[in-house]
Amino acid sequence: MTQKEKGWKEISPAGVCWKPSTQFLTGDWKTYTPVRDPAKCTRCLLCVIFCPDGAIRWKPEANDIEFDLNFCKGCGICANECPTKAIEMKLE
Amino acid sequence: MKSVVKQEVLALNGDEAVAYAAKQSDVDVVAAYPITPQTIIVERFSEYVANGEVETQFVCTESEHSALTACLAASVTGARAFTASASAGLALMHEMLFVTSGCRAPVVMAIANRALSAPLNIHGDHSDTMAQRDSGWIQIYVENAQEAYDSVIQAFKIAENPEVLLPAIVGLDGFTLSHTLENVHVLPDDVVRKFIGVRQFITVINHEGKAVPFRLDPENPTTMGPIALPNYYFEFKRQQEEAMRNALKVISQVNDEYAEISGRKYGDGLLEPYHIGDAEIGIVCLGSTAGTVKSVVDELRAKGVKAGLLRMRTFRPFPVKGVVEALENVKAIAVMDRSMSFGGNGGPVFQEVRNALYDSQKRPQIVNYIYGLGGRDTNPTQIHGIFKDLQRIIEKGRVENLVNFVGLRE
Numbered sequence: 165m166t167q168k169e170k171g172w173k174e175i176s177p178a179g180v181c182w183k184p185s186t187q188f189l190t191g192d193w194k195t196y197t198p199v200r201d202p203a204k205c206t207r208c209l210l211c212v213i214f215c216p217d218g219a220i221r222w223k224p225e226a227n228d229i230e231f232d233l234n235f236c237k238g239c240g241i242c243a244n245e246c247p248t249k250a251i252e253m254k255l256e
Numbered sequence: 257m258k259s260v261v262k263q264e265v266l267a268l269n270g271d272e273a274v275a276y277a278a279k280q281s282d283v284d285v286v287a288a289y290p291i292t293p294q295t296i297i298v299e300r301f302s303e304y305v306a307n308g309e310v311e312t313q314f315v316c317t318e319s320e321h322s323a324l325t326a327c328l329a330a331s332v333t334g335a336r337a338f339t340a341s342a343s344a345g346l347a348l349m350h351e352m353l354f355v356t357s358g359c360r361a362p363v364v365m366a367i368a369n370r371a372l373s374a375p376l377n378i379h380g381d382h383s384d385t386m387a388q389r390d391s392g393w394i395q396i397y398v399e400n401a402q403e404a405y406d407s408v409i410q411a412f413k414i415a416e417n418p419e420v421l422l423p424a425i426v427g428l429d430g431f432t433l434s435h436t437l438e439n440v441h442v443l444p445d446d447v448v449r450k451f452i453g454v455r456q457f458i459t460v461i462n463h464e465g466k467a468v469p470f471r472l473d474p475e476n477p478t479t480m481g482p483i484a485l486p487n488y489y490f491e492f493k494r495q496q497e498e499a500m501r502n503a504l505k506v507i508s509q510v511n512d513e514y515a516e517i518s519g520r521k522y523g524d525g526l527l528e529p530y531h532i533g534d535a536e537i538g539i540v541c542l543g544s545t546a547g548t549v550k551s552v553v554d555e556l557r558a559k560g561v562k563a564g565l566l567r568m569r570t571f572r573p574f575p576v577k578g579v580v581e582a583l584e585n586v587k588a589i590a591v592m593d594r595s596m597s598f599g600g601n602g603g604p605v606f607q608e609v610r611n612a613l614y615d616s617q618k619r620p621q622i623v624n625y626i627y628g629l630g631g632r633d634t635n636p637t638q639i640h641g642i643f644k645d646l647q648r649i650i651e652k653g654r655v656e657n658l659v660n661f662v663g664l665r666e
Contacts, residue, residue: 172492172494172498175488175491175495176460176461177460177470177492177495178470178480178481178492179480179484179492180460181462181478181479182465183463184464185479
């Protein structure tokens with residue numbers, strides 16, 4: 165607990181969030197990291213749709229996907245769903 | 257009290273009195289599941305809905321767990337929500353009781369106090385609510401149907417107070433109060449509506465850094481109660497404790513304000529003293545038993561015996577200061593518990609009353625009587641017996657049996 169944490173008189177009741185959940189980085193929970201082979205990837209975006217944490221984004225300007233490892237929990241659903249087996253889950 | 261309004265007298269049992277109070281309290285949502293001896297409350301209320309006498313959304317749920325969940329969900333959107341239960345129904349709500357108080361949702365719930373299984377028993381005792389005493393709900397125990405009516409109306413005003421924002425239970429003894437017909441004075445609808453008023457919302461800072469009303473609203477999104485890890489959970493619990501401390505003051509204020517319109521007052525809202533001021537021997541109890549004790553006190557006083565009663569109307573928050581002030585000059589005190597804390601040092605009321613008196617320099621003699629479990633009748637002869645015990649304790653100068661059982665066969 166750092167000095168920056170607020171005291172009970174400063175926070176809103178009932179656990180009302182005073183900052184967005186995106187500021188709470190949960191990526192360090194994972195044991196496995198997705199590693200993609202760009203050569204095998206067809207940009208079908210199934211992994212973007214299946215990721216339960218929204219941790220894979222489509223970047224239209226780059227015509228490519230991007231893993232946000234700040235939120236990826238390493239569940240491996242992307243690797244499982246990938247039709248070309250372009251994603252491998254590697255032990256951290 | 258010149259502002260006391262003219263009131264109609266209706267013949268209502270305790271459950272009907274509760275339903276009538278809820279009907280007048282402009283409740284938006286009632287979600288409920290029937291259970292004896294509470295069933296009449298939601299039955300009557302559903303008739304009001306069917307007859308178009310209220311604009312309430314009535315939700316029939318598949319369990320008490322769901323009933324309270326629906327009330328909580330309604331309450332956090334800003335609606336006024338009410339439900340009722342008893343015994344196993346309240347026990348099934350256990351998880352959601354904590355979620356409701358943790359979300360600071362001012363739901364009001366009437367409990368027709370009933371024993372818990374096994375063995376199955378539908379009759380009155382306080383085992384159900386006492387088992388939930390640490391769930392963060394205000395607990396008010398009433399003496400008669402009139403007080404049940406009055407307390408439900410007051411409970412909305414207490415629970416919704418911005419300094420409190422806690423859910424509240426109004427407990428009425430199963431059958432003794434829930435099913436017994438009394439003359440009940442009822443206020444006019446508009447007077448009740450005005451007394452409670454519309455819900456006010458405190459302002460909170462949401463995740464976008466905006467100041468918004470404390471309720472779920474798509475126009476002003478907020479998230480409440482999602483998760484708090486070891487670095488914040490404790491702070492939220494401390495806030496609930498502060499709300500309970502604030503409730504002590506608010507319950508008294510609401511009791512006073514209600515007296516101005518109704519002419520009825522229950523002590524200071526927390527404790528109702530009855531000849532306890534100069535008493536040498538005194539009883540502490542909750543609920544309908546207080547009526548029996550009062551009549552015994554009258555008989556003893558007529559004979560010159562300095563007997564008294566302290567009726568605990570509010571058990572949560574526990575009125576420590578008032579208990580000490582009322583009891584420290586009494587020589588011997590009997591605390592009556594209508595529930596057991598198996599393996600504990602006496603019943604829950606006894607434990608806390610005795611605890612409160614620890615800091616008093618005078619330290620009166622104090623003894624516990626467990627009584628009336630599963631609807632076992634408690635009669636004036638037994639109350640006389642308790643007062644006689646207290647006189648013997650004064651003569652001997654000590655308590656021999658700390659925990660006693662009244663009306664139990666050996």
